[in-house]
Amino acid sequence: MLITCPYCGPRDVIEFTYQGDGNRERPQPASQDLDAWNAYVYDRLNPAGDHNEIWQHSGGCRAHLRVVRNTITHEILSTAFARGGHKSADNRAEGRS
Amino acid sequence: MAEQQLPERQSPLEPEYHPGSHGNFEHGVDVILSETRPGSILQLAAWPGEEKRLIEIIRKVTGLALPDGAGGGVSNGTRAVFGFASGKFTVVDEAEGLAQAFAGSITPAIGTLTDLSHGRTAIRIAGPKAEWVMAKFFAIDFALPAFPLGAGRSTNHHDIFAQIQRSGADQFDIYVFRSFARSFWKALCHASEEVGYEVQ
Numbered sequence: 193m194l195i196t197c198p199y200c201g202p203r204d205v206i207e208f209t210y211q212g213d214g215n216r217e218r219p220q221p222a223s224q225d226l227d228a229w230n231a232y233v234y235d236r237l238n239p240a241g242d243h244n245e246i247w248q249h250s251g252g253c254r255a256h257l258r259v260v261r262n263t264i265t266h267e268i269l270s271t272a273f274a275r276g277g278h279k280s281a282d283n284r285a286e287g288r289s
Numbered sequence: 290m291a292e293q294q295l296p297e298r299q300s301p302l303e304p305e306y307h308p309g310s311h312g313n314f315e316h317g318v319d320v321i322l323s324e325t326r327p328g329s330i331l332q333l334a335a336w337p338g339e340e341k342r343l344i345e346i347i348r349k350v351t352g353l354a355l356p357d358g359a360g361g362g363v364s365n366g367t368r369a370v371f372g373f374a375s376g377k378f379t380v381v382d383e384a385e386g387l388a389q390a391f392a393g394s395i396t397p398a399i400g401t402l403t404d405l406s407h408g409r410t411a412i413r414i415a416g417p418k419a420e421w422v423m424a425k426f427f428a429i430d431f432a433l434p435a436f437p438l439g440a441g442r443s444t445n446h447h448d449i450f451a452q453i454q455r456s457g458a459d460q461f462d463i464y465v466f467r468s469f470a471r472s473f474w475k476a477l478c479h480a481s482e483e484v485g486y487e488v489q
Contacts, residue, residue: 199359199375200443204428207445251445253374273375275337 193266198273199253207251213237214244214258240264246274300324301410301470307488311478314485319418322477323489325411325462329387335376335400343378346394351380351387362439364456371441371454376400379441379452379464381411410470412477415460418484423461425480427451433458446473 193205213236219228237243245259256274261267300306302324310318335343344355353363353370355378362371369381380387388404395402414422420431426446430436433455441454451473452464465473478486 201359203444206428251448251450252443253377254443255375 193268195247195249195257195259195268196271197249197252197255197257198271199255200249203249203252207249208257209248209250211246211248211256214246242269298326298407300326301467302412302474305471305475305478310485310487312482312485314487317485318416318487319484320414320416320422320481320486321489322474322481322486323413323415324474325413327381327383327411328385328406329380329382330405330409330411330464331380331388331391332403332405333378333380333391333395333400334403336398337376339399340376342399343376343395346391346399347378347380350390350394351382356439360440360442362441362454364439364454369439369454369456369462371439371452373441373443373452379454381462381464408467409464410467412463412465412470412474413456413460414463414477414481415457416484416486417459418481419459419461422477422480422484423453426476427453431461446476449473 194202195205195208196202215237216232218232219225223229240263242260243263245261247257247259249255249257258272258274260269262269306324333343333347347370348354351368351370353365353368355361355370355372356363359375360372362369364370367383370378372378385406388402388406391402423431427442427444429442429444436442436455438455438458441452443450443452445451449466449469454462454464456462463473478488
């Protein structure tokens, strides 16, 4: 599986570290909304198809990336620096505030 | 300021550094391995939006003009610079003291400077089979069109991080952690045995 890093270009997946579901939105640290924290910690979409993910190019430029990966085919549909905002596979994350 | 007396720097490769021809060299030596021992190895990082100012500072201090593009780099024989991540650059000089030359220029508003002169070891591999041997360690494309002259790459071998700059058509400079340098050197020598190698 190759992931195209926006800086380094296509690299083997062994250079990358998976950092979890990219759809999660962390509540404000002071938030006491238990439902929001519960959703952040436990709720996952687990789609059979396109999935927003966070990866780090830990064996290269060390940038954190937003990756859209198809969970059935492992096709990488898009990659972008995480700091540049995000591109959702299903618009779920954009709908949250 | 008085001249600082620095202790003599020892090579971590010393016990395994054996000049001469080794391996399968009866039909010729296809790679030459050496330790370049630069006096200064620096890592410079710009805050987002400050990259152009940092590139300009690098040009003023070293005389090296970084080309545009990710991983772009240039070397002039005694000094070298290349990008290894977004807004981050490795700068190398044969002479010691390059950190002091940058110290006044890179203000906290622009970015940071980290002196890695004692933290990295520079190993050079040259020769017609250099790409072949490098490809045994690193899962990247070493062909000249994909990895142009002067360009730099951040990658890893066996989960250990390394930076590579192409310093010639068939020559690469590899920057590895000093604590892992002897291990990498031994592995590099083993990988070079089949093509015949010379340690200079």
